[in-house]
Amino acid sequence: MTQPNASIRPSIRCLGLDREFAVESFEELAENALCAICRDVIEDPKEVDCSDDKHVFCGPFINEAIRRRPSCPLCRGAISKISNVNPTTRNIFQEVKWKCLNFKSGCEFKGVKKELEKHLDEECEKQERDCPFVLQGCTQKGLLSFISPHKQTCPFRLVPCEHCKEDIALNAMDSHLTECKSFPVECTSGCGMKLPRGELPAHTKRNCPEATIQCPVPGCGETRKRKAMEEHEKDSDAMRTHINLVLSRCQHLEKKLKRFATKDDIPHETEKRITVQFPNYGTRANALQRGQPLQSLPFTFQGSRYVLSVYPKGTNGSQPGYAGLGMHKYSGGQVKLSLTVEVSKTGLPPKTHNLHWPSGNANNVITIAVNTFTASSALLTAARLNRGTLELSVRLASPLVLSGYSSQ
Ligand SMILES: [Zn+2]
Ligand SMILES: [Zn+2]
Ligand SMILES: [Zn+2]
Ligand SMILES: [Zn+2]
Ligand SMILES: [Zn+2]
Ligand SMILES: [Zn+2]
Ligand SMILES: [Zn+2]
Structure with missing residues (x-):
C-alpha cells in the first residue's frame, strides 16, 4: 500500500479505506x-x-506526483493537462457509503x-483511541468503554489552578504551585504581609x-x-556628606557639559552632499508667481542652518523663462x-555657484540668489520623469577656518 506523503496536505485525512469497506450497493x-x-x-x-x-x-x-514524473x-499515460471534474462526479464520490x-x-x-x-473520533465502541490527555503525557489507549471512565480519573487530566485559574495537569499541580505567580506567599523580608508571588519583587523594591x-x-x-x-x-x-556628594556631582556634570559644548562649536566638515527633493513639484510650481520660492527642509553645515529654495518662475532678477535658486542662511x-x-x-x-555671506546681524536670514539657474521647463520635465518629484543633488564645500584659542 502506497503511503502518501503526509506533509503534502494534512487537511486530507486518509482513513485507509478500501473496496472491502464499501456498503454493498456502493461497491x-x-x-x-x-x-x-x-x-x-x-x-x-x-x-x-x-x-x-x-x-x-x-x-x-x-x-x-506530476512534479516528480x-x-x-495508474496507467502511465502521458499527462498534458489537469482539470476539475464535473460537479456531478464530484458529488457522487462524497455519497459513497462506507x-x-x-x-x-x-x-x-x-x-x-x-x-x-466523526464516528471513529467520537462514537465507535470498537475503535481504539488515545486518552484525551495524551499531550499532558498520558499513554493510555483503549476502547471507548475504557477511555470514558478513565478520563474522569486520569492522573494527567486538566484541572484549573485555584489561584491563577490556568488548566494544569493534575499530577503536575504540586510543582505548578511552587512557581504559580498567583500563589499567596509571605513577604520574604519579614514585614508579615501576604501577597501573590508575582507581586513580591515590586513590593520589596518599592514598599516593604x-x-x-x-x-x-x-x-x-x-x-x-x-x-x-x-x-x-x-x-x-x-x-553634610550628602551636600558634598551632590555638589561634586554637579561640578563633574558641569565640566562634562562644557567639554561637550566646545566640541560641538567647532565647524568640522569641509564638504557635505545632500539630496533635496521637492515632491509634487509641477502642481506646486504652477501655483506660484515670479519671485515666489519653494523651500526645502532645513539642513546644517559647519554649524549654520540653511534652506535651499527653487524659484520655479524665476526670481525678480531672472531672465524670462528661467528658474532661480536661493540659499537662506539662518545665523550671522x-x-x-x-x-x-x-x-x-x-x-x-x-x-x-560661489556664494558669499557678508558678516552681519546674527538674527537676520540672509538669502543669496542665483537668478538664472536653468530653464523653468527643464525643471518641470525633470520632475515629470521622476514621478513628480524634483530632485537636486547638492554639494556644499567650504574651507575649514579655525579662528580663536583653546581654553585651558
Ligand atoms: Zn488521494
Ligand atoms: Zn491514467
Ligand atoms: Zn465503529
Ligand atoms: Zn489518561
Ligand atoms: Zn496557578
Ligand atoms: Zn514586605
Ligand atoms: Zn546617605
Whole structure:
C-alpha cells in the first residue's frame, strides 16, 4: 500500500479505506471513488488526460506526483493537462457509503466519509483511541468503554489552578504551585504581609518597610531597612556628606557639559552632499508667481542652518523663462560657500555657484540668489520623469577656518 506523503496536505485525512469497506450497493462506485495515490476517498478531485478514461485523483496528490514524473500514476499515460471534474462526479464520490473500519469486530455503523470520521473520533465502541490527555503525557489507549471512565480519573487530566485559574495537569499541580505567580506567599523580608508571588519583587523594591535599601544619594553607600532610611536622611552628619556628594556631582556634570559644548562649536566638515527633493513639484510650481520660492527642509553645515529654495518662475532678477535658486542662511557670520547643484533626470552637468555671506546681524536670514539657474521647463520635465518629484543633488564645500584659542 502506497503511503502518501503526509506533509503534502494534512487537511486530507486518509482513513485507509478500501473496496472491502464499501456498503454493498456502493461497491462499484467505491472503486471509482478511491484515489490510486493515497488509497482513500478522492478529495478535491482532478482528472488527467492520460487516456480516454480520464483517471481521477486527489488534487494535491496528483500535483505532487506530476512534479516528480509527468505520467499517470495508474496507467502511465502521458499527462498534458489537469482539470476539475464535473460537479456531478464530484458529488457522487462524497455519497459513497462506507462501513465502519471496525466492522469485522462487530461495529454496524454505515455512513459517508465525513460521518465515518466523526464516528471513529467520537462514537465507535470498537475503535481504539488515545486518552484525551495524551499531550499532558498520558499513554493510555483503549476502547471507548475504557477511555470514558478513565478520563474522569486520569492522573494527567486538566484541572484549573485555584489561584491563577490556568488548566494544569493534575499530577503536575504540586510543582505548578511552587512557581504559580498567583500563589499567596509571605513577604520574604519579614514585614508579615501576604501577597501573590508575582507581586513580591515590586513590593520589596518599592514598599516593604523591612526591605534593605540603599541611600538614594549617589555615592553615599549607606544601606538600611526602608523604615530606618528617613532617620538617616535627617541625620546632620549624613546631611553634610550628602551636600558634598551632590555638589561634586554637579561640578563633574558641569565640566562634562562644557567639554561637550566646545566640541560641538567647532565647524568640522569641509564638504557635505545632500539630496533635496521637492515632491509634487509641477502642481506646486504652477501655483506660484515670479519671485515666489519653494523651500526645502532645513539642513546644517559647519554649524549654520540653511534652506535651499527653487524659484520655479524665476526670481525678480531672472531672465524670462528661467528658474532661480536661493540659499537662506539662518545665523550671522561671514561665510564663503561653493554650492554645486545637479538636477536629476535632465542629463545636464552640475553647476557650481560661489556664494558669499557678508558678516552681519546674527538674527537676520540672509538669502543669496542665483537668478538664472536653468530653464523653468527643464525643471518641470525633470520632475515629470521622476514621478513628480524634483530632485537636486547638492554639494556644499567650504574651507575649514579655525579662528580663536583653546581654553585651558
Ligand atoms: Zn488521494
Ligand atoms: Zn491514467
Ligand atoms: Zn465503529
Ligand atoms: Zn489518561
Ligand atoms: Zn496557578
Ligand atoms: Zn514586605
Ligand atoms: Zn546617605
